[in-house]
Amino acid sequence: MARTKEFNEDQALDKAVEIFWHKGYNGTSAQDLVTHLGLSRSSLYDTFGDKQQLFFKALKRYQIQGQDAIKELLEESENVQEAFTQIFKQAVKESLEDRITKGCFMVNSSVELAMHDENIAKVVSENRQTMEDIFLKAVQKGQKAGQISTKLDALTLSRFLYNNYSGIRVLARAGEKNKQVYDDILKAMFSLF
Amino acid sequence: MARTKEFNEDQALDKAVEIFWHKGYNGTSAQDLVTHLGLSRSSLYDTFGDKQQLFFKALKRYQIQGQDAIKELLEESENVQEAFTQIFKQAVKESLEDRITKGCFMVNSSVELAMHDENIAKVVSENRQTMEDIFLKAVQKGQKAGQISTKLDALTLSRFLYNNYSGIRVLARAGEKNKQVYDDILKAMFSLF
DNA sequence: TTAATTCAGGAACGATTGTTCCGTATTTTT
């Protein structure tokens, strides 16, 4: 009975992730969204509601995609230590390569909005908890396999790892391009394995 | 020849630090500034120029005050390890106590603005470099005194320490109130001493 | 006293913000 959408909703959401990630919530105007998503104002509001709702959906999408990627990598790997190394080296690589360094969308949103928007705060908090769980299971597996030292218990180590992950993303967002800085952080961090 | 200012410029700047720290640059309106600094629009613009200049001065002020405090603590302490412990425990204490957790003004500004304003990027970069230097000298002192392990070289350790400092401030900004999370991070981190 | 300077308050500016609405075109189902 009705006309079909001329754009793919998920693809548009990916575009929203891109620009919100790059410019932040307050830094992204309605016009920015229209231009970057490539659809009209009316379609944008009809499809996604207002700016807040669109941002929320974009952040959720980013969260799920990011978590799935890391979870899969850690679960499928036989050597957990190697998997962690891969994850962190990838983060460093992105930080150095990206001409426009965006950091981590979740960290950025956390700093910009968590304090003033409890919905965002909830997502951020859940995200940290989930990441902690993912890391925890991997560390436990690694300790059982003798790949990771048992000097520190798995939960402590997981929280520590995620904290360094956040730190690296802040460094990236600030535009740090000196590889040695990142490598030193990783070197010290992994010396606890 | 002229009427004297009825407000203290530095005190007003401190107020500016407070509100920019709390709400960020984009989140703070001109009206917010008028209300919180307690001076009229005209006085505000006459004294500090526009919003960008005021923000810049506020960030600079925060930087100098924060750095001086940490530098002094590390230089005057006889036991470097204790001094570092004190610095990080203080950061955790602030994170847990503050009803409105503001995180670190420098980290916040880094995430919000460094990518789009090269003046801010410069301040952030210089700040990280200075903090690295302050930490470096302290670590070197601690290693000579046998208070810190020489398993890792001083520069590596310094960069690692500052990265964890950033991470903790992000956690605080996100409103994390579980002390155990912070304590675990510190426990793992200090196990490298 | 006079002149100079700065204060506070508020009106007003143009620009930009997020959002709504309308007329038209297009596609799908009956």
Add this chain to the structure above:
DNA sequence: AAAAATACGGAACAATCGTTCCTGAATTAA
């Protein structure tokens, strides 16, 4: 072919943004 439904582009909205300017009162130094 007709009717229903939705996408589309763009005009238009009120609100807020940062900023400027004007007024008159207050205070100071000459």
